[in-house]
Structure formats: structure tokens, C-alpha cells
Amino acid sequence: MAASSSKPQAMFGGALGSVLAVVMLALPAAPATADENPPVASLCGLGAGNTAVTCLFTATPAGLPFSARTEYPDNFDAPANNPDPLNTAEHELFHAIGFTAAYNLFAARLIATPGAGANGIPAGSRSYSTNGAANGILLVLTPQAQGTHADPAANGAAPWPVTGYNQNNDIMQPSQVVGNRLNASDAAVLNNAFGWAATGIQINVVNVGGTLDAADMQIMNNAVAAVNAFWPAVGKSPVFTWSVAEVPEPATWTFMLVGIASLGASIRRRTQRATPG
Numbered sequence: 275m276a277a278s279s280s281k282p283q284a285m286f287g288g289a290l291g292s293v294l295a296v297v298m299l300a301l302p303a304a305p306a307t308a309d310e311n312p313p314v315a316s317l318c319g320l321g322a323g324n325t326a327v328t329c330l331f332t333a334t335p336a337g338l339p340f341s342a343r344t345e346y347p348d349n350f351d352a353p354a355n356n357p358d359p360l361n362t363a364e365h366e367l368f369h370a371i372g373f374t375a376a377y378n379l380f381a382a383r384l385i386a387t388p389g390a391g392a393n394g395i396p397a398g399s400r401s402y403s404t405n406g407a408a409n410g411i412l413l414v415l416t417p418q419a420q421g422t423h424a425d426p427a428a429n430g431a432a433p434w435p436v437t438g439y440n441q442n443n444d445i446m447q448p449s450q451v452v453g454n455r456l457n458a459s460d461a462a463v464l465n466n467a468f469g470w471a472a473t474g475i476q477i478n479v480v481n482v483g484g485t486l487d488a489a490d491m492q493i494m495n496n497a498v499a500a501v502n503a504f505w506p507a508v509g510k511s512p513v514f515t516w517s518v519a520e521v522p523e524p525a526t527w528t529f530m531l532v533g534i535a536s537l538g539a540s541i542r543r544r545t546q547r548a549t550p551g
């Protein structure tokens with residue numbers, strides 16, 4: 275899939291743009307499984323039950339990650355909602371910088387998983403392979419419809435080569451194992467896909483609208499630090515912008531939309547009453 279830029283902010287201007295942006299965000303996203311990550315140019319928007327969603331991927335002309343946005347629900351770091359918010363942050367950051375078919379370098383090395391449809395591996399499962407063959411597989415992904423996640427059933431057993439790669443401990447394992455952290459095996463995939471072992475990456479975090487509080491931002495910065503442990507950060511290229519935002523959950527948006535509609539109707543009624551006639 276071609277890596278294309280998405281610049282929704284440039285599509286509209288001024289107050290109208292703000293209103294449209296709010297409405298676009300408020301439109302319910304297509305039903306998603308887990309923390310689904312739609313492909314390039316996707317609109318953000320949390321699906322029911324999501325812990326977070328990463329969206330609005332953009333890439334450089336060379337196909338390197340340039341920016342992405344992660345949206346978190348309100349109180350995503352509340353223990354009752356999420357026992358391991360750092361895991362979520364690292365997981366979403368990995369989506370943001372690598373695990374999407376948006377980037378040609380990564381997508382070009384996806385192959386059909388040998389043995390998919392059997393052994394508990396879903397039909398349509400894809401694998402990231404360094405050489406296009408089974409013996410180059412570094413990561414087995416779930417089918418496209420389930421997002422760009424590691425397949426928890428593909429744990430290195432046959433028919434895959436025994437790589438020592440335990441996908442149950444992969445940061446992209448969608449079950450979000452408590453205590454799971456970015457590890458060397460995860461890093462190896464991005465090193466291979468993007469050559470970051472040589473080039474590194476500098477991640478700038480942008481707190482969209484100041485919606486994340488200081489404690490939230492500490493989690494984001496800790497996630498970035500985890501990435502920096504594998505790739506030297508300062509002065510590297512590309513500079514990757516990770517926009518993070520805390521947004522109301524869908525039910526809240528619906529409630530707000532109803533409120534806005536009611537307000538509009540109320541204003542219209544008042545306007546009509548005020549008109550002599």
C-alpha cells in the first residue's frame with residue numbers, strides 16, 4: 275500500500291475547520307477489534323472498548339515514519355481501566371513508528387504465513403520476513419482485519435523457524451500482558467525494516483491540546499525512553515512526531531453531540547420566537 279500523507283488540518287480553515295474537525299472526530303468509527311489501527315489517512319476515534327487507537331500515519335517520501343497520532347480514552351491510566359498504562363503507551367508507540375502497512379519498507383516484506391489456517395493460526399495471517407521466505411520470519415502478524423498485531427498463537431513452534439521469538443512477550447501481542455515491555459526482539463523487527471540500528475530515530479512528543487496531564491505525559495515520556503534505549507535519540511533523522519491526545523470515549527461523544535444538537539434546536543426555536551410575525 276502506498277504511504278500517503280494525511281493532512282486533515284489543511285483541508286479546512288478557521289472556525290469552520292474546528293467544527294468540522296470535531297464532527298469528524300465525533301463520528302463513530304467503524305467497529306474495531308481490540309485497539310485496531312486503521313491504515314493510512316484514517317480518522318482517529320476510539321471504538322467501543324478500546325484502550326487506545328493510533329491513526330493518521332504519515333511517512334517521508336522514502337517511506338520512513340514521519341508522524342502518527344495516538345488517542346487515549348479518558349482516565350486511560352486509571353488502575354480500574356488499565357493496570358499497565360506504560361504497556362499500552364509502548365504498544366501504541368510501536369504501532370506509530372512501525373507496525374502498520376502504511377510504510378512501504380515494512381509492507382514490502384509481509385508474506386503469507388506458512389501454515390495459516392491450521393495449528394491455531396488464523397487464515398490470512400501475515401508474517402514479516404527479511405527475505406520473503408519462511409526462514410526469514412521475524413514476526414507473525416494477525417490477519418489484516420485484526421490489525422497489525424503479533425499473533426499470540428505463533429510462538430516459534432513449527433511451521434515457523436525456531437527463532438527464539440516468543441510472541442506472547444511481544445509488545446505487539448494484543449492481549450496487553452501486564453508487565454510486557456519493549457524488548458530486543460521487537461526492536462530487531464524495526465531495525466531490519468527501517469535500518470534504524472544505523473540511523474536511529476528522534477521522537478518528539480506533542481500533547482495535543484494539552485489534553486494529557488503531567489502524570490499521563492510521564493507515561494508517554496517513559497515509553498519514548500524505552501524506544502530510545504534501542505535507538506539513540508538526539509540529533510537523529512528522521513525526526514518522528516508522536517502526537518498524543520486524550521479524547522472522550524464514544525458514548526461521551528454521542529452524549530455531547532445530542533447536547534450540541536439540542537442547543538442548536540433551542541437557539542433556532544428562540545430565534546423563531548423572537549421573529550415578529
Ligand SMILES: [Zn+2]
Nearest residue numbers: 309365369423
Ligand atoms: Zn494494538
